[in-house]
Amino acid sequence: xxxxxxxxxxxxxxxxxxxxxxxxxxxxxxxxxxxxxxxxxxxxxxxxxxxxxxxxxxxxxxxxxxxxxxxxxxxxxxxxxxxxxxxxxxxxxxxxxxxxxxxxxxxxxxxxxxxxxxxxxxxxxxxxxxxxxxxxxxxxxxxxxxxxxxxxxxxxxxxxxxxxxxxxxxxxxxxxxxxxxxxxxxxxxxxxxx
Amino acid sequence: xxxxxxxxxxxxxxxxxxxxxxxxxxxxxxxxxxxxxxxxxxxxxxxxxxxxxxxxxxxxxxxxxxxxxxxxxxxxxxxxxxxxxxxxxxxxxxxxxxxxxxxxxxxxxxxxxxxxxxxxxxxxxxxxxxxxxxxxxxxxxxxxxxxxxxxxxxxxxxxxxxxxxxxxxxxxxxxxxxxxxxxxxxxxxxxxxx
Amino acid sequence: xxxxxxxxxxxxxxxxxxxxxxxxxxxxxxxxxxxxxxxxxxxxxxxxxxxxxxxxxxxxxxxxxxxxxxxxxxxxxxxxxxxxxxxxxxxxxxxxxxxxxxxxxxxxxxxxxxxxxxxxxxxxxxxxxxxxxxxxxxxxxxxxxxxxxxxxxxxxxxxxxxxxxxxxxxxxxxxxxxxxxxxxxxxxxxxxxx
Amino acid sequence: xxxxxxxxxxxxxxxxxxxxxxxxxxxxxxxxxxxxxxxxxxxxxxxxxxxxxxxxxxxxxxxxxxxxxxxxxxxxxxxxxxxxxxxxxxxxxxxxxxxxxxxxxxxxxxxxxxxxxxxxxxxxxxxxxxxxxxxxxxxxxxxxxxxxxxxxxxxxxxxxxxxxxxxxxxxxxxxxxxxxxxxxxxxxxxxxxx
Numbered sequence: 001x002x003x004x005x006x007x008x009x010x011x012x013x014x015x016x017x018x019x020x021x022x023x024x025x026x027x028x029x030x031x032x033x034x035x036x037x038x039x040x041x042x043x044x045x046x047x048x049x050x051x052x053x054x055x056x057x058x059x060x061x062x063x064x065x066x067x068x069x070x071x072x073x074x075x076x077x078x079x080x081x082x083x084x085x086x087x088x089x090x091x092x093x094x095x096x097x098x099x100x101x102x103x104x105x106x107x108x109x110x111x112x113x114x115x116x117x118x119x120x121x122x123x124x125x126x127x128x129x130x131x132x133x134x135x136x137x138x139x140x141x142x143x144x145x146x147x148x149x150x151x152x153x154x155x156x157x158x159x160x161x162x163x164x165x166x167x168x169x170x171x172x173x174x175x176x177x178x179x180x181x182x183x184x185x186x187x188x189x190x191x192x193x194x
Numbered sequence: 195x196x197x198x199x200x201x202x203x204x205x206x207x208x209x210x211x212x213x214x215x216x217x218x219x220x221x222x223x224x225x226x227x228x229x230x231x232x233x234x235x236x237x238x239x240x241x242x243x244x245x246x247x248x249x250x251x252x253x254x255x256x257x258x259x260x261x262x263x264x265x266x267x268x269x270x271x272x273x274x275x276x277x278x279x280x281x282x283x284x285x286x287x288x289x290x291x292x293x294x295x296x297x298x299x300x301x302x303x304x305x306x307x308x309x310x311x312x313x314x315x316x317x318x319x320x321x322x323x324x325x326x327x328x329x330x331x332x333x334x335x336x337x338x339x340x341x342x343x344x345x346x347x348x349x350x351x352x353x354x355x356x357x358x359x360x361x362x363x364x365x366x367x368x369x370x371x372x373x374x375x376x377x378x379x380x381x382x383x384x385x386x387x388x
Numbered sequence: 389x390x391x392x393x394x395x396x397x398x399x400x401x402x403x404x405x406x407x408x409x410x411x412x413x414x415x416x417x418x419x420x421x422x423x424x425x426x427x428x429x430x431x432x433x434x435x436x437x438x439x440x441x442x443x444x445x446x447x448x449x450x451x452x453x454x455x456x457x458x459x460x461x462x463x464x465x466x467x468x469x470x471x472x473x474x475x476x477x478x479x480x481x482x483x484x485x486x487x488x489x490x491x492x493x494x495x496x497x498x499x500x501x502x503x504x505x506x507x508x509x510x511x512x513x514x515x516x517x518x519x520x521x522x523x524x525x526x527x528x529x530x531x532x533x534x535x536x537x538x539x540x541x542x543x544x545x546x547x548x549x550x551x552x553x554x555x556x557x558x559x560x561x562x563x564x565x566x567x568x569x570x571x572x573x574x575x576x577x578x579x580x581x582x
Numbered sequence: 583x584x585x586x587x588x589x590x591x592x593x594x595x596x597x598x599x600x601x602x603x604x605x606x607x608x609x610x611x612x613x614x615x616x617x618x619x620x621x622x623x624x625x626x627x628x629x630x631x632x633x634x635x636x637x638x639x640x641x642x643x644x645x646x647x648x649x650x651x652x653x654x655x656x657x658x659x660x661x662x663x664x665x666x667x668x669x670x671x672x673x674x675x676x677x678x679x680x681x682x683x684x685x686x687x688x689x690x691x692x693x694x695x696x697x698x699x700x701x702x703x704x705x706x707x708x709x710x711x712x713x714x715x716x717x718x719x720x721x722x723x724x725x726x727x728x729x730x731x732x733x734x735x736x737x738x739x740x741x742x743x744x745x746x747x748x749x750x751x752x753x754x755x756x757x758x759x760x761x762x763x764x765x766x767x768x769x770x771x772x773x774x775x776x
Contacts, residue, residue, distance in 0.1 A: 001605050001608065001756065002755050002756045002758075002759045003605070003608045003752050003753065003755065003756040004605070004752075005755070006751070006752040006754075006755030006756065007600060007748065007749070007752040010748050010751060010752065011593065011596065011597060011748065014593065015593060018589060023583050023585070023586070026583065026585045040387070042387070044776045045638065045772075045773070045776065046635050046638055049631040049632075049634055049635050050631075052265045052631055053628050053631050053743070055265050055266050056265050056266065056627065056628055057737075058266075059265075059266040059267075059268055060737070060738075065266050066266060067264075067265045067266060068385075068387045069387075069388075069457075070261075070264050070265060070266070071246040071249050071250050071253075071261045071264060072249050072250065072252075072253040072259050072260060072261060072264070073253075073385055073387075074253055074383050074385065075382065075383055075384060075385055075386050076385075076386060076387060082387075091776060092484055092776065093481055093484070093776055096480055096481070096484070097387045097388075100386055100387060101387065104386065152755075152758075152764075152765040153755045154751065154755065155639075155642070155754070155755075155758065155765040155768050155769075156642075156765065156768065156769065156772070158751050158754075161635070162744070162747060162748060162751065165744060165747065166589065166592050166593065166744060167589070169588070169592060169736065169740050169744065170585050170586075170588040170589040170592065171585065172588075172737070172740075173584050173585065173587070173588030173734075173735045173736065173737075174583065174584045174585040174588065176584075176734075176737065177584045182734075183734040183737040183738065186737050186738065187737075187738060188269065189268050189269055190269060190627075190738070191262075191267055191268065191269055191270075191627070192269050192270060192294055192298065193234070193236070193262045193263075193267075193270060193276075193291045193294060193295065194263075194291075194626045194627065194673060194674065194675055195411050195414065195562065196561050196562045196564075196565045197411070197414045197558050197559065197561065197562040198411070198558075199561070200557070200558040200560075200561030200562065201406060201554065201555070201558040204554050204557060204558065205399065205402065205403060205554065208399065209399060212395060217389050217391070217392070220389065220391045238582045239444065239578075239579070239582065240441050240444055243437040243438075243440055243441050244437075246437055247434050247437050247549070250433065250434055251543070254543070254544075263651075285582060286582065286678055287582055287675055287678070290674055290675070290678070346561075346564075346570075346571040347561045348557065348561065349445070349448070349560070349561075349564065349571040349574050349575075350448075350571065350574065350575065350578070352557050352560075355441070356550070356553060356554060356557065359550060359553065360395065360398050360399065360550060361395070363394070363398060363542065363546050363550065364391050364392075364394040364395040364398065365391065366394075366543070366546075367390050367391065367393070367394030367540075367541045367542065367543075368389065368390045368391040368394065370390075370540070370543065371390045376540075377540040377543040377544065380543050380544065381543075381544065384433075384544070385433070388432045388433065388479060388480065388481055428775070430775070440653045443653050443654050444653050444654065446654075447653075447654040447655075447656055453654050454654060455652075455653045455654060456773075456775045457775075457776075458649075458652050458653060458654070459634045459637050459638050459641075459649045459652060460637050460638065460640075460641040460647050460648060460649060460652070461641075461773055461775075462641055462771050462773065463770065463771055463772060463773055463774050464773075464774060464775060470775075485775045485776075488774055488775060489775065492774065576657065577656050577657055578657060579650075579655055579656065579657055579658075580657050580658060580682055580686070581622070581624070581650045581651075581655075581658060581664075581679045581682060581683065582651075582679075
């Protein structure tokens with residue numbers, strides 16, 4: 001069953017993809033997040049959903065966090081950071097938005113597959129999740145076709161998105177220790193209105 | 195053209211609908227909003243969009259405000275208020291959510307057409323926007339049919355939703371004065387990331 | 389009470405603002421909407437909420453309608469139209485998005501205060517809601533200050549946003565007649581999962 | 583570094599969690615999805631983000647899919663299915679919503695950790711992702727405290743949510759084959775307006 005191949009393929013790829021993150025960069029990232037006044041997070045499409053999943057946990061940790069585009073998100077300042085999640089690092093809306101934030105003096109953290117992308121180049125810190133993204137999917141697909149594998153097992157940004165989610169949830173575990181927050185503390189901040 | 199009849203009909207109905215709000219209730223509402231720690235706002239469907247439009251302006255005023263269901267909305271406490279917008283006052287999700295908030299000890303403000311509704315009865319303050327809502331639309335429709343008007347000029351909750359938006363934007367004008375906030379102050383808090 | 393002044397001021401301004409829409413443009417707009425395969429709608433901030441309120445009613449009318457940025461919105465084609473709501477007609481994300489849609493061959497409808505704006509100039513049809521928007525608010529504010537009115541009664545895009553909502557709800561009334569849809573038909577399509 | 587422990591811990595737990603899904607249930611699930619007229623998807627909090635990530639891919643596959651609560655989601659019928667994602671299977675809004683859908687005659691698919699939960703019991707098909715969810719987190723947390731592990735490495739529903747995302751992306755791979763859809767087909771339906 002293709003289902004089982006895909007499941008194994010995704011887990012193996014996620015393992016490899018997250019290997020490119022160094023301990024040093026994890027420390028730099030948590031340091032920025034813990035030192036700024038407010039954290040702004042953004043992403044488009046499925047990367048935007050990963051951004052929101054991370055934002056929710058940062059709120060549970062007791063930090064000031066906002067998702068770009070949500071109703072009550074205020075103006076960003078030079079005391080804040082903007083975390084942008086984009087596999088290609090070239091999504092047009094991300095580029096224009098991080099440009100504005102950079103001019104204001106906010107710190108920019110990029111989560112991307114491409115350390116040479118426009119997004120990465122303007123960022124104070126780049127977390128690289130190597131691997132297949134929208135940009136290189138066409139040739140991969142062609143190779144699969146030739147080799148007899150007629151379907152991609154993880155279309156478009158799938159591996160990047162899942163890897164980003166797992167990477168960010170591991171960052172949360174790190175920050176729970178750094179900020180001396182237990183699961184009980186997090187649960188106390190979880191919305192009760194659902 | 196039906197378009198012009200509808201435009202006039204909406205404006206006339208909005209005028210009448212907002213007449214049921216007393217100065218006393220306006221004062222009570224702004225007092226609660228200005229005294230609580232955080233304001234939570236909710237509504238479903240188009241009433242939910244009105245709720246968000248109001249929440250955005252409260253953020254521009256510099257208040258702590260959250261939309262129920264958005265990503266970084268934390269747990270509500272007994273120092274907060276929950277403003278619920280519901281024409282019928284019987285929307286099931288609104289009823290269960292305000293029930294939870296009431297048990298926690300949060301103040302509840304209802305914006306509804308029905309002062310006898312379940313929502314209104316459990317609220318600390320009821321702002322009544324009289325007029326046509328989902329509940330009474332069926333008989334109204336029948337009457338229109340009989341009288342030869344084959345179409346409603348403002349289907350379902352239209353009048354309630356527009357009236358609620360205009361009412362709440364007038365509350366914002368009142369609070370700008372109360373809190374000594376100028377338009378310049380509001381603009382300074384407006385998101386720059388778009 | 390400033391509240392009452394604001395309420396009257398908003399209603400009066402909305403009346404004036406919607407006067408700039410001609411019957412001819414209403415007919416052109418409903419014709420485009422009724423002839424395309426799918427309708428895409430967008431706006432940012434409070435204009436985005438107005439866009440969603442209109443989209444919901446178009447769905448109730450039985451049309452194929454999508455909000456740009458929502459989860460299941462597909463690729464736009466040259467058989468579709470994109471309706472963009474922007475007071476200034478210069479919002480950066482709106483400009484880049486309508487540019488893409490225009491290249492694809494989609495029809496563009498602009499709802500804006502500025503017929504000379506970048507958005508208006510690239511649109512197949514411009515619905516102008518004259519009046520105060522973000523662009524001219526600074527001088528207006530200054531004039532109010534001089535004349536002794538220390539507060540704006542409708543900060544930033546308030547008048548534009550409310551006028552757009554009422555204008556679009558009047559378009560819905562027109563289309564109910566054009567498409568022979570009764571309120572009962574609309575209600576049958578209203579979500580039941582709330 | 584806790585970060586690395588968490589990363590490994592999450593990947594190991596996800597592997598175990600997805601083992602409870604049988605090939606038979608995968609086939610049943612894809613069969614329902616491929617046979618209904620429209621697919622409705624829902625979840626709250628981070629489960630809601632997973633629901634949206636899955637909905638986006640089903641749209642890319644060319645299916646009619648709606649997220650409960652989004653702007654243009656129509657009324658569900660007895661020709662549709664509702665997929666509900668809830669770790670505990672007891673989230674109040676999920677219970678009331680699936681109740682309404684069941685009465686209408688829609689097929690219900692549950693993705694949950696608890697086959698005895700209220701959600702599971704009313705579902706036509708239950709996909710069980712065993713493991714830690716909100717319900718059992720309190721005792722687990724206590725055990726960790728006793729054993730000297732002062733922090734959970736994956737607070738609250740983390741493992742369930744990530745497992746659900748990977749499980750659902752594997753379902754997409756299966757359906758690409760079933761429906762003879764290549765990555766190129768999926769990309770052609772991906773939004774271009776970002």
